[in-house]
Amino acid sequence: MFDKLLHHKLLHEGLEGQGVITKQKVEGMKGDRAYSGFYLGIEGHMKFEDGTEGAFSSMGLDTSKLGDLEVGTIIPVRYSADHKHVVVDVLKLEARHTAWKRKAADFEEQRRQREIASADAKLDQANKRGHHG
Numbered sequence: 786m787f788d789k790l791l792h793h794k795l796l797h798e799g800l801e802g803q804g805v806i807t808k809q810k811v812e813g814m815k816g817d818r819a820y821s822g823f824y825l826g827i828e829g830h831m832k833f834e835d836g837t838e839g840a841f842s843s844m845g846l847d848t849s850k851l852g853d854l855e856v857g858t859i860i861p862v863r864y865s866a867d868h869k870h871v872v873v874d875v876l877k878l879e880a881r882h883t884a885w886k887r888k889a890a891d892f893e894e895q896r897r898q899r900e901i902a903s904a905d906a907k908l909d910q911a912n913k914r915g916h917h918g
Contacts, residue, residue, distance in 0.1 A: 799863030804831035822849030839871040852882035
C-alpha cells in the first residue's frame with residue numbers, strides 16, 4: 786500500500802470518479818448489536834476512459850457513518866492523474882450517508898405528524914358524537 790500522506794493528498798486533491806465494490810468482508814461489529822453497524826473491508830475497481838482499470842481497497846469502514854457498502858455498489862473514489870492510485874472517497878460517502886439519514890429522519894417525522902393529525906381528527910369526531918348522543 787502507499788503511505789498516509791499520499792492517501793490524504795488523493796482524498797483532498799485527487800480526480801473524482803466512480804468505482805464498484807467487488808469484495809466485501811465484515812471485520813467487526815460496532816457496539817454490541819448488529820444494527821449498530823459494522824466495520825467492513827472492501828475491494829473494488831474503476832475503469833478509466835482509456836480502458837485501463839484501477840484497483841482500490843479500504844479497511845475499517847464504519848457502516849453507521851458511510852452506509853451500506855455491498856458488492857456491486859457504485860461508490861465515489863479519488864484517483865491520481867497517472868491512474869496508479871485509487872482511494873475510496875470516504876468524505877463524499879460520509880456526506881452522502883448523512884444527507885440520506887437526514888432525509889429519512891425528515892420523512893419519518895412527517896409520517897409521525899400525519900399519524901398524530903389523523904388520530905386527533907378521529908378523537909375530535911368521537912368526542913363530538915359522545916357529547917351530542
